Amino acid sequence: MNSFGRLFRFSIFGESHGPGLGVLLDGVPPGISLGAKDFLPDITRRRSGAPGTTPRQEADTPLLESGCHLGRTTGAPLLIRFENKATQSRDYEAFSQQPRPGHADWTARVKYKGCHDPRGGGHFSGRLTLGLVAAGVVAKKVLAGVVIQARLLSVGGRLDQEAAVSEAMGRGDSLGGLVACRVDKLPPGLGEPFCDSLESLLAHLLFAIPGVRGVEFGDGFAAADMSGSAHNDCIVDETGRTATNHCGGVNGGISNGNPLAFQVAFKPTASICAVQDTHHFGHKRVEALRVGGRHDACFALRTPVIVEAAAALVLADLVLLHRGPC
Amino acid sequence: MNSFGRLFRFSIFGESHGPGLGVLLDGVPPGISLGAKDFLPDITRRRSGAPGTTPRQEADTPLLESGCHLGRTTGAPLLIRFENKATQSRDYEAFSQQPRPGHADWTARVKYKGCHDPRGGGHFSGRLTLGLVAAGVVAKKVLAGVVIQARLLSVGGRLDQEAAVSEAMGRGDSLGGLVACRVDKLPPGLGEPFCDSLESLLAHLLFAIPGVRGVEFGDGFAAADMSGSAHNDCIVDETGRTATNHCGGVNGGISNGNPLAFQVAFKPTASICAVQDTHHFGHKRVEALRVGGRHDACFALRTPVIVEAAAALVLADLVLLHRGPC
């Protein structure tokens, strides 16, 4: 389904080229100051515009349809909507006959019996992450005092990111990217052993972001190559602070009060200008496909704020579980 | 919480040194042939005994307490219990004063106000994965026809695994490991965009396995360094088969009918023989700690069957969601 959270629950909806998209938040504590302007910084960070991002420009003005009164949350469900205006729907139906490699055209056709909205990726579009980012803004308010910061580490494996993107665009190609996130001032005791481990919940929502292929905590995959003497974090004082942070701030599924640290791998944008040979279901043979439309050459550039939002949504739920909703 | 699944739901319980442990399964379709002997192969794979695994030996005989009648599942909740017999509880209480590095001693103390059962790790023990494996056996039966195979790729970064473990044991140290899992003959259409993406659900449960630090699908973290032209999988025939499988069998959160492929990174065993300097909360200073007890030098050796179980539990739920419980 399109929902997540136990006490602080969000549900996303919408399509890339339909009337709009957004998010419905339930369990928002009452009394949080909230207005359209609160969303601007994060929405701006997510917005396209930099080289390597899509030329599609939307106003992305959040409409607070319910759950707010006199500039504060009321405790009732909070609906945040965004309208689509700059849509240019071409013949996306063609992709149901010749599904684009790396996209959900084929799986959507199988799952929804061909009834899905194919325009601009429909419900599968990365544009839906706008709802996530909006929800994340509210979650960050719930988490007042906790500091969540994600940043792009590399693009296509390179640290000179602008040059890498520029070269890829020149080739009509796209690039993946690596994002690191760090959360400071998180209280210890969040998460549970096993099914609701802190890593489980974070990974659940991080893998809900389109294009994520890997999630790791602390040393992550490098830990598989390490010895215990190198990986263990020794506690150095009575606050539980550790000298190192190989575990990324989690032991036994529960936050330990040290910085929470994780990395997220994003695949390259599936839409590329280069011609690809792929099956045409109507013509029953492999044929050349050229994918048009407006796309990011490296959508990973826009993802740090989305990663922050996903983390904030999980953590806000856990903090409310921990301290009660009031 | 300790439960997972929408239609096919399991709940684990138990402690390492208490009366026992096990799993409660709800939503098991009726009429599945099931007896204690069905559990032996997977329980044997999980069992210790090889060099590098703990010397603790338990019979691990599954007790089917409910939900079975005349050798078949009834559709009612299925309780599978295992008794603990080979326990050697020493003074684990000491670890609440001087928490073991890399363990949950400190976070458990914070979360449970010092009331948790510390013996052998209590509810945090890797022994609890026995319940997961048992649940996985039932899930695999629900998935009749689907083939799930996990294997250890490397230990401590080395392919000569036996030698690596032997050397680590000689140093009183431990090692992490890398596990790959592949699922064949999975129907397309499983999973959903966003919050219940196939990757989200799998990662959720994989990160519930103690010691997992990373999960990646298909090319995973390598995808972050790739270009779209190298990562995209072109479809080559009318069944949706792709020439390559960089995406690991999932597009848009939904299985595409190609093999599902993912990797899981396990950290090194936290318990090592070497002395570690870590804080003593009673004495209020850093002191040397020597961790005794019986442990795996590399618990990753025992994890492939646990990874399979976690995958089977997620996939069984999705298959039942897909086709209805009957």
Added chain:
Amino acid sequence: MNSFGRLFRFSIFGESHGPGLGVLLDGVPPGISLGAKDFLPDITRRRSGAPGTTPRQEADTPLLESGCHLGRTTGAPLLIRFENKATQSRDYEAFSQQPRPGHADWTARVKYKGCHDPRGGGHFSGRLTLGLVAAGVVAKKVLAGVVIQARLLSVGGRLDQEAAVSEAMGRGDSLGGLVACRVDKLPPGLGEPFCDSLESLLAHLLFAIPGVRGVEFGDGFAAADMSGSAHNDCIVDETGRTATNHCGGVNGGISNGNPLAFQVAFKPTASICAVQDTHHFGHKRVEALRVGGRHDACFALRTPVIVEAAAALVLADLVLLHRGPC
């Protein structure tokens, strides 16, 4: 929270005097024909206008914001919104000082720390049931072939309902009412023993309708006064048909294929014209209160279609659980 359902899940949102209200549906099967006109019959049944109902008139035009494409559901979340236009917000803030008897003014103030939207009852308003009715329209489409019919049995204990309402209005008073619902052609096998019994799920959602004070199945409360020989329903043929239907179509929490029958008791409208003596929290004493605004003298008149919607939402979820979403 404001959501319900496992496979077919709805979430309501909105306020009586805010921008609008509506419902978000997740898990709607793809390919269902759906347009604004499909909602008219049930919305009309719910609408006010008859003697005894509120003079407030809203257009109640459903806006399908997502999840529909080319006149069919897509399988993605379906957002249905209604705008509020005919609002007349007076000084509802006064009610936080002197809560209206029978209303949620006092409990809302306690729960939401005084941050709730008090205008017209805010999120507590019976107007929110418009979202339920809209969701019910979709649910009824999922249940094609199943016939759900609710009707008003009595008002204020009288069968001459129009006269009863007219007399109550003359006294500045209000009346409760009793609604019966019958569902025909429901397949057997829906529901489960214990926690997800058919009665449990139906009662859960029926008691979510504002003003419901009682729910009973089959003979209901009368069964408490009966003997087993009078209450048992004997099966008379190979389809499971019973000669009588004292149990209301459910045995052991599972539908038995006979008509599902239940009754719902609605309390009288809390807003009455008569003066009531109740505590003024600001003045710290009991004072006379006269409640203005536009209200139903008997909102039960408008509830049969709401009862049908609640039943349809539960049953649609169960039917999808039973047969799979496709």
Added chain:
Amino acid sequence: MNSFGRLFRFSIFGESHGPGLGVLLDGVPPGISLGAKDFLPDITRRRSGAPGTTPRQEADTPLLESGCHLGRTTGAPLLIRFENKATQSRDYEAFSQQPRPGHADWTARVKYKGCHDPRGGGHFSGRLTLGLVAAGVVAKKVLAGVVIQARLLSVGGRLDQEAAVSEAMGRGDSLGGLVACRVDKLPPGLGEPFCDSLESLLAHLLFAIPGVRGVEFGDGFAAADMSGSAHNDCIVDETGRTATNHCGGVNGGISNGNPLAFQVAFKPTASICAVQDTHHFGHKRVEALRVGGRHDACFALRTPVIVEAAAALVLADLVLLHRGPC
């Protein structure tokens, strides 16, 4: 499914004539004093023995298999098991051919394809309520300070209950009964508008008790016959206390701090000695059926403690949601 609760969740399992039955509790706060003797008073209240109750006598000794250490809860899942010993399994298979009127034989056969355990009602047995009662004991401990009291109001519509039962037994018949429950010292603010209203959650679990046919709050069904001026409860002081309690302690789905009051209708025991004419699926005709076995002539006699347990389970979850788990 067989689970309920968001933060404090129980799952029941077991069969009447299998190895045993019980309950798994998750989300139990750590540090609650708990031992086998704590269960005795409520288990004794539920136990048979009085005239009109089944002659089957079980020791009903609770086995605390996990989640307890040194006489206190640990915060880990709590498994409470009961063994079946006094079983007398006769040919219950016959009932799959000629389903007993008023029982779940027919619906179980349809739902579970004939694979259910028919002995003594299997998973449908009223004996499963022993697990509910045990869970309720833990819930009541979570609710320290809240007073829950249920009592039998009438049997077969009569207040002279012993005589009524005795007469029914003499006729080989059975009787239903009416139970009232009152909860004092419940904090205001529990429950939510709409889907998780206090009434919704309570009714959900009350209707999970086998044999419940009706649930009403406050004046309940009588409210449908009342006028608003008679039903409204006026607040008389600054604590929110009301002069009357027609609403039963709930406004807008939220507890108002006054006593919570509700009634539950139980149908007559389905098993009666009298011969019943009902369909024989094997012989394809209506035939006389005489139901043997050991049964309650009026199981309602044993239900007040079960009603209390159901209420306690719902309220404990809400209290933990309200104040946080710690």
